[in-house]
Amino acid sequence: MNIAFVGGGNMATALIGGLVAKGADPRDFRVVEPLPAQQDRLTGRFPGIGIFGEPTEGAVAGADLVVMAVKPQQMRAAAMALAPGVADVPVVLSIAAGTRIADLARWLGGYTRIVRAMPNTPALIGAGISGVYATADVTDGSRRLATRVLEAAGAVLWVEREDLLDVVTGVSGSGPAYVFYFLEGLEEAAQAMGFAHADARLLAYATFAGAVKLAQASDLAPHVLRAQVTSKGGTTERALAVLEAGAVKAKFVAAVQAAAERAREMGDEFGREP
Numbered sequence: 251m252n253i254a255f256v257g258g259g260n261m262a263t264a265l266i267g268g269l270v271a272k273g274a275d276p277r278d279f280r281v282v283e284p285l286p287a288q289q290d291r292l293t294g295r296f297p298g299i300g301i302f303g304e305p306t307e308g309a310v311a312g313a314d315l316v317v318m319a320v321k322p323q324q325m326r327a328a329a330m331a332l333a334p335g336v337a338d339v340p341v342v343l344s345i346a347a348g349t350r351i352a353d354l355a356r357w358l359g360g361y362t363r364i365v366r367a368m369p370n371t372p373a374l375i376g377a378g379i380s381g382v383y384a385t386a387d388v389t390d391g392s393r394r395l396a397t398r399v400l401e402a403a404g405a406v407l408w409v410e411r412e413d414l415l416d417v418v419t420g421v422s423g424s425g426p427a428y429v430f431y432f433l434e435g436l437e438e439a440a441q442a443m444g445f446a447h448a449d450a451r452l453l454a455y456a457t458f459a460g461a462v463k464l465a466q467a468s469d470l471a472p473h474v475l476r477a478q479v480t481s482k483g484g485t486t487e488r489a490l491a492v493l494e495a496g497a498v499k500a501k502f503v504a505a506v507q508a509a510a511e512r513a514r515e516m517g518d519e520f521g522r523e524p
């Protein structure tokens with residue numbers, strides 16, 4: 251495995267850290283990173299890793315895969331700087347939110363063997379999920395390698411159309427924020443009814459984590475699991491009646507659709523030439 255990263259920030263560090271933890275050798279990685287402080291952090295954490303200040307030819311020559319791990323706003327400049335040296339690279343994997351393949355291909359000088367992934371923030375601790383799409387020019391071997399790299403950040407879900415990545419952005423990309431919002435609500439309720447902050451938080455986090463584990467361990471759909479804990483005339487029924495009266499689920503669906511729509515708009519914005 252011989253992998254070059256363009257951008258040595260949080261995501262690149264998380265992916266390299268995950269791969270090294272699974273047994274990869276830091277010498278298998280090269281990183282193009284202009285910021286000296288980031289360079290020092292990478293060499294400190296991964297002794298033997300290759301560091302380049304700019305995407306000179308040696309930075310990506312001979313790599314099996316190049317990961318573009320810069321912010322979407324930096325992608326155009328980073329890709330254009332990389333373009334002269336990328337022709338022989340078998341595959342380029344972009345993890346930038348919102349940057350479309352057609353735009354990246356243009357900035358890379360017409361390069362088309364591109365995999366585009368949309369990870370989420372739990373990727374930073376290996377607990378993310380990435381939606382992934384590849385162009386028809388990407389070989390099965392390159393797809394497998396991209397999967398292996400992304401699995402260092404968590405689960406991987408391949409999609410058949412690039413526009414589904416906007417949906418992935420709305421569901422799992424923004425998803426952690428919905429979960430935090432729900433946790434805020436549970437915590438607030440526990441505090442309002444007498445619990446100290448730390449205990450309220452413990453109740454909220456443990457409830458959420460336990461319910462997810464139970465759902466994952468079960469073959470039953472969430473609505474069946476919900477029915478099982480909702481006895482006639484009981485406490486859960488009373489709570490769910492309040493949620494239904496407020497059309498909370500319908501609002502939630504609308505919220506996720508709004509996020510996906512915003513992802514589509516941002517794709518247009520990021521791809522626009524200055």
Ligand SMILES: NC(=O)c1ccc[n+]([C@@H]2O[C@H](COP(=O)([O-])OP(=O)(O)OC[C@H]3O[C@@H](n4cnc5c(N)ncnc54)[C@H](OP(=O)(O)O)[C@@H]3O)[C@@H](O)[C@H]2O)c1
Nearest residue numbers: 257258259260261319320321322324328346347369370371
């Ligand atoms: N963090 C997440 O949880 C997460 C989740 C989903 C998707 N993503 C996506 O992953 C990508 C990377 O995110 P991140 O959080 O790792 O960002 P980050 O920490 O800001 O890392 C980007 C790094 O790339 C460097 N850089 C900027 N321009 C460059 C260039 N032309 N050539 C080489 N390196 C360059 C930056 O240096 P400077 O600091 O000098 O600018 C920075 O160190 C983003 O596109 C983001 O949308 C991240």
